[in-house]
Amino acid sequence: MAASDASLTRYFGRGAPELFRRLREPADLGGEAGVTRYLYDLWLRRPDLRSAYPDLEGADGRGLLEWGYRSGVPGAYDELPIPPLLLPERAGVVEPEALAARAGRRRRGEAGVNVFGLLGSATGIGELGRAAVAALGAAGVPSVALDVERLDPAVDPRARFETNLVCLNPGAHWALVRDSKALPGDLHTIGLWSWEIADTLAIEWRFGFRLVDEIWTTSEHAASAIRPIAPVPVVTVPAAIEPAPGRRRARGELGLPPGFLFLSFFDYDSMVERKNPLAAIEAFRKAFRPGSGVALVLKSTNAARHPAQRAILEAAAAAHADVHLIDRLDSEGDKNAVLAACDCYVSLHRAEGFGLVLAEAMYLQRPVISTGYSGNLEFMSDRNSYLVDHSVVAIGPEARVYYPGDGRWAEPDVEHAAALMRRVAEHPDEAAGRARLAAEDIRRGFSREAAGRALAARLSRQPAAEQAVVRS
16 A cells, blocks of 8 residues: 555655655666665665675565565564565555554543553663553553563454553564554554664654654653654653662672672674773773773673674673673563672763663662763763763764664763773762762652653643644
């Protein structure tokens, strides 16, 4: 079902109809496969696709096109399902039933919220979903938690409330609409998005505008990329930060070294270039000699899925005897026990949509050193943490697999980070004072109760009265 030019203009702005016609034209490759300009650009940016389909002029071209119709396969990258608008029209390819339902009459249900999300996942978006459930509960808003990884494809009778809160980024939201009937398409639907790049938004994400009536995000940094181009309201709401209490455990039991301990978490699947653990190693090497009684632990997940990047990190860590790499998936309680056991948490990220682990470390009264840029500035300042100087630079080619090529992010100053690491280690009383202020700020401004009040206030508005902003 092809979208009208008016619909494309509404959701993507003036010039969108011609843009999509251009993207769907065959690339100038020769052969008869019909690989579109969009798929060819994607193929150029993704080494896994180039490896799987090396000869686009022959059968591989047809194979790439079929891959596009299947919206990708699980592999080295998190797949963004490819909407039909980016592919040649083909019989039998229609918009999902739930998406079509959004164009019809809206129904009202029982007052409350159906919360859809990766509610059993250790990912950041999974934690945001769980935090939303907790915040709604604290505010007394009726809700039901629906883990999308456990839903029956048939209509789920528990989705009975009048509002859907979909705590998924647009690709996963699109896949849910495409593959399941559990998400009612005729209810007011809010998307909770987490995006890291301030000045641009991936074209695949813009298809998410068609799925929602409004967008919530947890930082103005993320909202600044979405709001100027969104045809629906974009609202910043606080995340509820309250790490599950865990049993205090000795470092040896947790696999952590003795001495003054700096700690950093990252997920290889969350774009290593963005999380930037190599900068943490470099800063630590500049700050402390081997055997000085100070250690750095980089705790990761999903290293086995990224062997090349893991090898680079292992080589960097091997240059300093007090840098330790731990790759394992912990329970929520064990993760929080590790976080509570460190003397200082470090993140030299290039961009964060919010920075949940930073906020959790502050909640647990740990001093935090962090790049002074992006979503973490919702709750971090020089008063309650240690912010690292940075410049803003163009995103490199490695990250363009996921982020738009015209995006920019931070390049933290490693020398300044090293100086701050030495300061925290040499002035523990000062660091403890900032950590106390940090814990007070997080527990006051980002409690379940505070977040719940903000969510309830937004939900109490009449959605029908909202006027979508259509760009001219």
